Amino acid sequence: MAIESPQSFVTYSASEQAAWQNGFRKNLGQENGWAAFGSTTAKGTIFLASGSDNGSWYVAIDHPGVVAELPFPKACVTHPGIAAYSAAHMSELYPVLTRIYELSVSLPDGPLEEFQAATDGLPEKTEAERLVKQRIGQDIFRNRLISYWQGRCPISDISDTELLRASHIKPWKDCETDAERLDVHNGILLSALWDAAFDKGLVTFKDDGTPEFSSKLSAPAMSSLSGHSKRISGLTAGHKENLIWHRDQVFNP
Structure with missing residues (x-):
């Protein structure tokens, strides 16, 4: 052409x-x-x-x-x-x-660079100071996940920002580096109920994005989750690697 x-x-x-x-x-x-x-x-x-x-x-x-x-x-x-x-x-x-x-704005290290610029020179000697730095990082991570997932939970299709959570696949405390904590491939933008279940290991996701539910879920919870869900499409190799960790370390079958 x-x-x-x-x-x-x-x-x-x-x-x-x-x-x-x-x-x-x-x-x-x-x-x-x-x-x-x-x-x-x-x-x-x-x-x-x-x-x-x-x-x-x-x-x-x-x-x-x-x-x-x-x-x-x-x-x-x-x-x-x-x-x-x-x-x-x-x-x-x-x-x-x-x-x-x-x-x-999300790949590969945009969130990390923003976090480093925002926290440059901030003290972190005390627990309170470390929490301040963590909150800054989590806010940045949330904003970038909203961009990455186009402001919508890929499971429920909920797009109300107030009902969306930046769900770490591998939690902040278990990550070894800030790069790992702020990697958008270590997160899924989930609605509040899905985020709570995912965080507590009551649901996880297979490599193809299909939800896998814990037997520990109550019947009403199972009905609410399974009745309003679909497979996550577009998971990358990074997502899948972190989901292996989640299935091994967090999920309660």
């Missing part, structure tokens, strides 16, 4: 608006018809271009973690970065850009 190069004023304006509205607000110039944009909060660079003959649009990215998890087919076009994606119209490209941003 041929790329419009250089971009016209109209094309560049549309590229800039799309990038801005999806969190990439740093203009990084243009080369070979691809306009580059960065972000102060998200990792990596996005590149936007328009087809010269059919009005289609393209986005290319250079973030390997995002490429690994972005659920869209790749485009066959010469591009910067490591992968490109296409849409027939700009409006169809917006969901791709939104998901790129959501993943870019």
Whole structure:
């Protein structure tokens, strides 16, 4: 596919608006018809271009973690970065850009870097001081899980933010490093009831995302959980590794 190069004023304006509205607000110039944009909060660079003959649009990215998890087919076009994606119209490209941003702020170490910046110089000699630092980390972890899971519990489809919990698969206290504590692959955004059951080992998840229930659940609890659930899709190798730990160390069959 041929790329419009250089971009016209109209094309560049549309590229800039799309990038801005999806969190990439740093203009990084243009080369070979691809306009580059960065972000102060998200990792990596996005590149936007328009087809010269059919009005289609393209986005290319250079973030390997995002490429690994972005659920869209790749485009066959010469591009910067490591992968490109296409849409027939700009409006169809917006969901791709939104998901790129959501993943870019979470992978692989965005939460850790934010935590380190927020806690740099904070004392942690006393238990109270350590708890302050932990709360900061848990708030960051929650915000990034909300982005990663697109603000919705993948089991119940509940999207009321007040009812969602940032559930660590391997609890904060059992993690050996801050990187492990703040890794979004060590968390699932669960509604309150699912979070409580998961935390207490009354439910876990198989590698394919299917819930596994404990025999210790009461009949009403089992009915509430099993009657409003589905399989989690899109679990990564990181999620699965942490779920092995959860099944071995937390789950009560």
